[in-house]
Amino acid sequence: MSGRLLRRVCTACTTTMLAAQAVLLTPASAVAAPEPPEPGGRSVAELLTDLQRLYREAEKAAEAHNTTEEKLKERRAEAERLNARLARTRLSLNESRGAAGRLARQQYQNITGISPYVRLLLARDPQHALDQGHVIGQLARERAETVGRLEGSEREADVLARRARAALDAQLTLTERKKKERDAVRRRLDDVERLLASLSADQLTAVADLERDDVAEAQQKLMASGALSDDRPPSTEGDRALRYAVDQLGKPYEWGAEGPAAYDCSGLTSQAWQRAGTPIPRTSQQQWARLDRVPLDALRPGDLVVYFPDATHVAMYAGEGMVVQAPRPGEPVKLSPIATNPILGAVRPDPEAEPVEDYKPLDLSDPHPPNDRTPNDA
Known part of the structure; x- marks a missing residue:
């Protein structure tokens, strides 16, 4: 919570919802021991724990929604490819059926004709008759190929039609799942809003203070442990991704958003690396599962x-x-201590890329200095 917003809540008693939405999320391991319950309500630590749980449930539901959205995009693309192939196959099938019909008519018309062998015996020029026989044989082979194409087109059309129906069924299933997950996110956020609305300005201030202290303590322990080594220079792509992310500071959080006006957590990271020229998976769970792991002491x-x-x-x-x-x-894109949340691990989108030589780190105290402001690509 910014000091200005906190002072506004405490002094002017504006809406409790606006004030509490800016509370930072802290590691569960860093939460202070529960305080004695306040008169007529829960302790500050209990309120903080409840808020953290509700926010985490909302983010978990949002990630599930985003994962389903990515699967739905894949199914839509697959259905479009299958439908395009099916249309081409049906066109080829119609052409093959037309050719087969012409062959059938030709065969019927030739039933009453003289056989090729009799023509050869009666021919005045046997060589000419033999040449005709070669042509007849070539036509027979072409007829066989036409029939084969017809049968192959029919089988392919049947297979593609079944696959297209299955893709449509999967798309409908994912669409329904996405709707349920979207509703789940909204319910979780409604729970957060109800809890925040029930708190007084003094409670909001106490929760914010406790959370800020817990984050500071967790950060101090992490830095003192030596788990983070001296900063390494980034790759060229990593530098571009970071500068893009920094350029989004101050933009609002919105679950499911991928910019340019708003972002959720993985929407920001995936778009930053996309703009850097290295596409990565959309969701945090996919990023953790598919990208190369790196130890914290090797972070760049x-x-x-x-x-x-x-x-x-x-x-x-x-x-x-x-x-x-x-x-x-309720909180914008921001710079935060790395220990703001309990760390699972780290991943690197470009593990083979070499670090930049003579790298000049960003001034994190002022990431947008007047003479070094990067253009907003959004």
Whole structure:
């Protein structure tokens, strides 16, 4: 929560919803011991735990929704490819049927004709008759090929029709699943809003203070442990991805969003690497499952830090123990301590790329200095 927003809530008592939406998400391991219950309600630590749980459930549901959306895109593309192939096959089938019909008519017309052998015996020029026989044989082979194409086109059309129906069924199933997952996200966010709306300005301030202290403590322990080594220079692509992500600072979080106006956590990281020229999977779980793992002591700017045991949140390492992330509803894209959430691990989209020589790190105290502002590609 920004100090200005917090002061606005505390002094002017504006809506509790607006104030509480800016609470940071902290590692579960760093949550302070529960305090004695406040008169007439839960302790600050209990409120914080509830908020963290609800936000995490919402993000987990959002990641499931995003995963289904990606599968749905694949099924739509597959259905389009199959339908295009089926249309071409049906056109070829119609042409083959026309050719087969012409062959049948020719065969019927030749039934009453003189056989090729009799023509050869009666011919005045046997060589000419033999040449005709060669032509007749060639026509017979072409007829056999035409019949073969007809049979092959019929089999292919039948197979493609079945596959197209199966793709459509899968698409309808995924569409229904996506709707249910979208509704689940909305229910989780409604739960968050109800809890926030029930809190007083003093409770919101206390929750924000506790969360900020927990993050600071977790960050201090991580940095003191030596788990993060001295910063390494990024690759050229990693530098581009980071600069794109930094250029999105201040834009709002919106689940399912991939920019340019708003982002969710994996929407930001996937778009940043897409703009850098290295496409990566869309969701945090896919990024964790498919990209190369790197230890924390080998992190370099542009690498992705994945959070929670089920990989439901992701951020981009910016150096100096900081990450760029789209945190959660109500909070904009921001720079945060790497230990803001419980770390699962890190992945690198370009493991074979060489680091940049003579790299000049971004000034994280002012990532958009007037003389070094990168253009907004969005």
